[in-house]
Amino acid sequence: MIVVGLVLFGLAALSFALALVNLSILRATPPHAPKGDVLVSILIPARNEAKNIGPALDAALASVGVRVEILVMDDGSTDATPEIVRSYAARDERVRLLTAPPLADGWTGKVHACHHLSEAAKGTNLLFVDADVRLGPRAAARLAGHAQESHAGLVSAVPRQIMRSPGELLTVPTINLLLLGYLPMGFMRLSRDPGLGAACGQLMLVEREAYRASGGHAAIRARIHDGIQLARLFRRKGFMTDLVPGDRLASCRMYTRFDEAWNGFAKNAHEGMATPVALPVWTVLLLGGHVLPFALLPFAPTLPIVAAALLSLATRTLVTMATRENPWSIPLHPFTMLVGLAIQWSVLLRIGTTRHAGWKGRLYPVGAKP
Known part of the structure; x- marks a missing residue:
């Protein structure tokens, strides 16, 4: 059991050390104001977002520090989404309502909407924002300024995640823990290795010419x-x-119930962790570093296992405080990691059976290469 404890301690220490380094790197990143003639196109794909679109537009219209235009792509909504956007557009010329063409073969819904938004945008920078995201007043300016200063074609941030229900607390905190506890951000900023590429689709700014040269959403149409x-x-x-860091740039409440969260994380699992090669590795890292120390603690409270449990909680606490997430996620931490792995394995084990994902009620097969 001592050997097992040492292994678990090593796994817990790995994510703790990476979280410390990553947070120091992120917090040392100074804000920059954009220079020159910059226009940020805030692009919002919307399908049945009547509850969200008004607050999203209010937040975007409050942007300061850079010129903005706001384009909303109504993608077949059956609620009042287009009418709400029209009322905003009538009051403020910065807002435009677009209607998505029918979904083309080989495309997924949100990617299709984002592609057509990019074609209609006039900005030097394109800021893709989900309808449930509430931009802070300086979000567009600081993202555009950082893109200029760092010469990055794409700059992203994870908005502050608003979580109130147990179902959210058991799922959503996984996002920031995986990014901060396992992505080596120092190497990410030194290398263009695609394996180090990471972004949050909720809040993602791209430089227009880099987006065009890379192929943009059209190049990932089936994803x-x-x-x-x-x-x-x-x-x-x-x-x-x-x-x-995104906790002061924007906020987002992704889901309100456990089933929504489960389905939401499951829909793109095949493009992340849930592959035959990656998931066993992630299972060792997450189960060993964040679940087993707590499971074994009552039966074998050896020093390495106690230390592993404490380091795991310390990692969760660091991430929670730095990202200003709900502190109730801290005592639920091992259960959150277990639920995250359960979602991934449930998706992987359905390989070879009929599989569908979707966006706002639209279903389509997933997993094909673009």
């Missing part, structure tokens, strides 16, 4: 996880990508 896929695409085409 679902546009954040990670665009970051890897940009790097393959020779453009740098970067991540910045």
